Amino acid sequence: AQSVSQHNHHVILSEAASLELGCNYSYGGTVNLFWYVQYPGQHLQLLLKYFSGDPLVKGIKGFEAEFIKSKFSFNLRKPSVQWSDTAEYFCAVTARAAGNKLTFGGGTRVLVKP
Amino acid sequence: EAQVTQNPRYLITVTGKKLTVTCSQNMNHEYMSWYRQDPGLGLRQIYYSMNVEVTDKGDVPEGYKVSRKEKRNFPLILESPSPNQTSLYFCASSLGADISYYEQYFGPGTRLTVT
Numbered sequence: 001a002q003s004v005s006q007h008n009h010h011v012i013l014s015e016a017a018s019l020e021l022g023c024n025y026s027y028g029g030t031v032n033l034f035w036y037v038q039y040p041g042q043h044l045q046l047l048l049k050y051f052s053g054d055p056l057v058k059g060i061k062g063f064e065a066e067f068i069k070s071k072f073s074f075n076l077r078k079p080s081v082q083w084s085d086t087a088e089y090f091c092a093v094t095a096r097a098a099g100n101k102l103t104f105g106g107g108t109r110v111l112v113k114p
Numbered sequence: 115e116a117q118v119t120q121n122p123r124y125l126i127t128v129t130g131k132k133l134t135v136t137c138s139q140n141m142n143h144e145y146m147s148w149y150r151q152d153p154g155l156g157l158r159q160i161y162y163s164m165n166v167e168v169t170d171k172g173d174v175p176e177g178y179k180v181s182r183k184e185k186r187n188f189p190l191i192l193e194s195p196s197p198n199q200t201s202l203y204f205c206a207s208s209l210g211a212d213i214s215y216y217e218q219y220f221g222p223g224t225r226l227t228v229t
Binding site for chain 2: 046
């Protein structure tokens with residue numbers, strides 16, 4: 001069964017600092033990868049997704065993620081965070097051969113101090 | 115406005131009292147799904163539906179039922195709620211049944227407490 005691991009449960013940083021959130025998945029076949037964001041009190045929104053092609057994916061709000069197949073990783077980055085980036089971030093994976101199912105990581109809570 | 119709506123948004127109930135959480139989407143989406151979100155566990159899929167009258171179990175279906183009689187609605191039913199079903203529930207929908215390709219749109223969530 002596929003699984004997704006997010007290593008950091010909580011991250012605290014100051015505005016203008018750089019952010020990198022780790023995501024590793026266990027499935028060895030062809031995968032599609034997603035990062036979702038949940039702002040306080042709001043529903044999940046898609047930040048970015050990777051299906052194929054350029055392994056460096058750019059999303060909304062200045063976020064990007066890099067797919068490294070050899071490391072089974074899809075880390076999320078932002079060069080300079082803002083207070084409004086305070087949210088919970090979820091990595092998610094689908095794999096056609098594993099069924100039509102979206103598997104989420106445990107989430108990382110990010111607090112950006114002004 | 116294109117959206118997924120859930121009702122109620124907050125619910126406190128007692129063990130054993132049947133309840134239904136409604137989910138509706140106005141985007142003519144084929145695929146609908148229910149998730150529960152628990153701290154440190156992320157979102158786990160309860161049930162999903164690839165079209166009207168087609169439903170299937172997700173990762174954590176025990177204690178839940180669903181139905182898909184109309185394309186726009188996908189209610190989640192707890193016949194006999196227990197405290198371990200206290201959680202935050204999200205409904206989601208996507209245009210196509212292949213969620214590897216189509217983005218899922220999430221509802222605002224329903225916070226359920228079972229005492």
